[in-house]
Amino acid sequence: MMSFINVGIAFALLLGCAFLSYLQNQKLEKDMLLASVRALFQLALLGHILAWIFLHASAYLCLSAALIMTVNSAIHSTSRVKAKYPGLFLDNLLSTAVAIWPLAFIGSYLFEAKVWWQVEIFLPLVGMMLGNTLNGLSMGIDHFTHDVREKKEEVLSWIALGGTTQEATANLFRKSLKISLTPTINSMLSMGVVSIPGTMTGQILGGSTPIEAAKSQMILMLLITCGTYLGTFTGLVLSRKKLFNTMGQPCF
């Protein structure tokens, strides 16, 4: 078992770096200390909460925790969109949940959970997918709402010709979806070539064989990509519905 003394040694290394930054007048020491102390607290808290949840594991607790995580993720993805519109939070919540929850159930099965609500598997899966979907979704909606406004003349010219809102925004829709999926696709392309990915590193450090760790990483990577794609796709469809009325007229 690792003790907190080990963490303390790692933290001492960071203190050394911060001191170096102070000596060199680089003014990074404050940010480094603040961010790392904050991260230590956050992680300790997360560890304790998860430990408590694992101890009291039940289907009810598992779902409540996943729900709180999803709501939190939707709040963050909403705050990252510059051009907000009424109902954006609910749209984001819906698209995140619709994309991630079914994948988390499938993932639990793939990771051979004994019951679907085995919290040690279900919650980390939800957490990993949320982080990525959050990025993709907020980036996609941010680009889409911005582009549709900026290119209103283009969109309107298609509508004037008799195009539906889908047809009029098809190019912008595709572009936004592509932008939000690009980081995930790039990370798949470089995965294992440039670096050892996070999950695999964790598992190897935790004592798994590299082959086992690679399999976990593969499944997780595929689930994350699906989650990002489905979540962003749903989010963009919902946001398109808000930007136009039933007559296909722009409401922005």
Added chain:
Amino acid sequence: MLLVEKIKIPNSKIVSFSLKENELACLIGKNGSGKSLFLKSLANLIPNTYEKFIYQNKNISEWNPQEFRQEVFYSSSIPFMPLDGNVEDFMTAHQKLAIYSNVTPTFDPLPYLNDWKLSGEKLIRLSSGQRQMVSLLRALTLKSKILLLDEPTSHLDPEKTLQIEKLIHEWREQTQGSILLVSHQEAQINRMNGKVYQFENLLN
């Protein structure tokens, strides 16, 4: 054919207007008075409120919006053109829209493009006058019943202006369609020889 009563356009002006079958109407009015907003409203392109909005004896709410806009086409004075592609791409781009799957064009724009030395030209290299010519030519191929032409010749030289006017007249004779044309050129209004509406007089 097309009738609006007390339609409220986005600058809060309230307009009533009607256009008959095969009618040619010219609309004049000051810059910034809301003529373009009015034309866009007639094409049902922007949200507005009205007491009556009837096209072909049917209330606007009963019309499929896409079908309606294909029949009542708003042609912008500053036509939007993508950066990529050439004139032919622009002339045919709308055909990929679902609404045009059953529309076969009868008007062939190619002779005009050749005559104006515009065929094969990159869109990005077109002047504003050439953009207007290409855009109007496309409007004539759409098989619309009503064309709402927003200053279609404002960037054109006198010779091209006459050619475009002739094309508009020919389109009207051949298709029995109706036209509402916005113009600031007095001579053009006289030449068009249609009913002239002062925008301010249409306000309620």
